[in-house]
Amino acid sequence: MEILQDPVILSRLQFAVTAMFHILWPLTTVGLSLILVVFEFLWLKTRDVDNYRHARFWSRLFLLNFSVGVISGIPLEFEFGTNWSRFSMVTGEFFGNILGYEGAMAFMLEAGFLGIMLFGWMRVPPFIHLLATGMVALGASFSAFWILVANSWMQTPAGIHMENNRVVVDSYFEAIFNKNMPWGVLHMWFACLVTSLFVIGGLSAWYLLKRRNTDFFLKSFKLALIGAIFVVPIQISLGHGSGREVFENQPAKGAAIEAHWTTNQEGKGAAWNLLTWPNQTEQKNDWAISIPNGLSLLATGDQRGQVQGLTSFPKADQPTAIALIFYSFRIMVACGIAFLGLMLWTLAAWLKGQLSSGSVCNNRLLLRAWIASIPLGYLATECGWIVREVGRQPWVIYGLLRTRDAASTLPVSVVAVSLIAFVVIYSILFILFLIFAARIIRKGPDLTLMPPS
Amino acid sequence: MDNEIHSLLANIWFFIIGLMLFLYVVLDGFDLGVGVLSIFTRNDKHRAIMMTSLESIWDANETWLVLLGGALFGAFPLVYAIALQSLYVPVMVMLFALIFRGVAFEFSHHARNTVPWNLAFGYSSLLASLAQGIAFGGLISGLGLIESDHQGNVWGWFTPFSALVALGVVTGYTLLGATYLMMKTEGAIQRISIRQSHAAAVVEIIILIAVVIWASRSDHYFAARWADSETGYYMNFFLILAAFALFMLMRALRRRFEVMAFFWSVIITLASFTAVTIGCYPYMIPASITLTQAASSSRTLIFMLSTIGLLIPVMLVYSGYQYLVFRGKVQMDEHTD
Secondary structure (H helix, E strand, O other): OHHHHOHHHHHHHHHHHHHHHHHHHHHHHHHHHHHHHHHHHHHHHHOOHHHHHHHHHHHHHHHHHHHHHHHHHHHHHHHHHHOOHHHHHHHHHHHHHHHHHHHHHHHHHHHHHHHHHHHOOOOOOHHHHHHHHHHHHHHHHHHHHHHHHHHHHHHOOOOEEEEOOEEEEOOHHHHHOOOOHHHHHHHHHHHHHHHHHHHHHHHHHHHHHOOOOHHHHHHHHHHHHHHHHHHHHHHHHHHHHHHHHHHHHOHHHHHHHOOOOOOOOOOOOOOEEEEEEEEOOOOEEEEEEEEOOHHHHHHHOOOOOOOOOHHHOOHHHOOOOHHHHHHHHHHHHHHHHHHHHHHHHHHHHHHOOOOOOOOHHHOHHHHHHHHHOOOHHHHHHHHHHHHHHHOOOOEEEOOOEEHHHHOOOOOHHHHHHHHHHHHHHHHHHHHHHHHHHHHHHHHOOOOOOOOOO | OHHHHHHHHHHHHHHHHHHHHHHHHHHHHHHHHHHHHHOOOOOHHHHHHHHHHHHOOHHHHHHHHHHHHHHHHHHOHHHHHHHHHHOHHHHHHHHHHHHHHHHHHHHHHHOOOOHHHHHHHHHHHHHHHHHHHHHHHHHHOOOOOOOOOOOOOOOOOOOHHHHHHHHHHHHHHHHHHHHHHHHHOOOHHHHHHHHHHHHHHHHHHHHHHHHHHHHHHHOHHHHHHHHOHHHHHHHHHHHHHHHHHHHHHHHHHHHOOHHHHHHHHHHHHHHHHHHHHHHHOOEEEOOOEEHHHHOOOHHHHHHHHHHHHHHHHHHHHHHHHHHHHOOOOOOOOOOOO
């Protein structure tokens, strides 16, 4: 295994491991904190004590999730310096600055009110508590915003010029509002909402299936459904918009996503590959099941629109691992379609009156489908990030800095040791999280809990 | 003119970074210090009180590290890059230790057998403190950088001097932790904390004297700063302040002035930290990289002042509010779940 003796490859693997592990937790921190705000607000508005109990119950899972999220996030920030020191030197002016701003605006806000939100129920009046929960939710969403600003600037850098091999910012406005930014921010933020709604809905479905506290969990199930009715269609159209944006601004990534090798001739549409096996050495697909003109339509909105193929880029500028990008993208899309189908199916059942407290538990297949949907949001998000990051290769900042030129000079041994340590520790944490989360879920809510008077 | 403005901005940011580092050292310092002290207790109830005293604030305390990292990355990218690459090993050790420590708070509530998580909490606090101390020691002794290419050696931080600084940092954190517990607890555990504060204070001052003497013998730049009449005057002032604070701390411990004991521990930290900073100024990595060399452009520094800079007072207000909400002695009964 020659590649495992390359410190740059090891650093890439380490960043991939730490980032892919970390992103699991913010998904639910961002989404669940907003749902907690809704429950708490409903409690104060309707004085229905069940809403208070919902807030208390889900915040237990929130806390467990949050603590893993915090401690797995800190390594990411430091890895830019430890493993990617040349990236840090080149981009500090903008990238470091944005990370600092994220810390000041988002993390501090979140951390500054988290204690009150989780442990302050008896110490502050309900209104202040709602404010604290709101600030935690706001902090979490701000954090997603600034991280995606920083990342989208790596996809479509703007507002800067290079001077002595360092980024100098000409316009902060242009750099922050780069072309990929609105798509990146919104697609990720909605991914948090979708994932959290199906986690809440799926767990509620589990209780309904077990006929435990049916009335109580029917409320959260319906809340998740109502949320999904609004959020899923928006997320799917954001996904489509993001794809169009990629073809416009990162054509090599777009071509990799679709395993599209040769640019279609003028007047002839490009075919869309449903399934294929890309062969990078021969620069073509070994086989493909495709739909004529489909890619032109999807990427440009016109059946005959021209779509640049991978061969129009020098081999050194093509992303590698085309199959990974191609199939990750398809898994993500399939998850989105599954969410839409499940949402429509449940909506139909609701309209037919099958979601009343008497009959909902009989809809066993539907409830099982909701339980099965719990991991899909996470899966879709991981796949989406693989497409986004692997698809940007060989660049770390698209068109400006190659990944290989961004790494620290480190001996293989130290990177190998830290990589193995991350894999081992994160695997343990992941398993423990699942065990402890299962304990919280099996124990269920405390329905005798009374709100502070 | 441009250079003067840039130099002024770089100095302002050096001060802000110093302030963030100081806040982190005090806030997460007592936090980690309580963890170190938990190693010494065999009493489960005491350990539970110790962990509860941190539960609502540890995350906010640790966030100053995140903020410090981001601000350093933006304002002094060169230092961020070179220091972290050279300190790869202690930084990774610190990160792993912080991981275990952070999850221990939550996991110990859910685990059937809490012993591993109690051990994880104590020993990872100790490990994180040692790693931070040795990294700081390595940084102020220059990271073994070769001036021509700024390429450090991955083991350049590993010197007897940085080991001594690491011991000093662990003792300092323990002192902060013990005086914090004195404030937050009562009865037997408070009496133990007072004894521990005494011991930590004495050890801390011995190590501080040793560090200063060692640095002035082996580090020419530090020695020259100390010999210089003006900078030497300020350094002496802060060293005397540290000694005075030690005296006041001992007095507060004897008379059980709970808040004052913590206050004077903070002053000891502040005074020794400031004296060392003056000894290295204007170098951020001594004798190879100065703060103006490492700083981002004026435009970036101004942008950062108008964003992060303006938020600092706001952050201090709401962080302070959270402390206010949880003021007073630790209450064990209100944590229902």
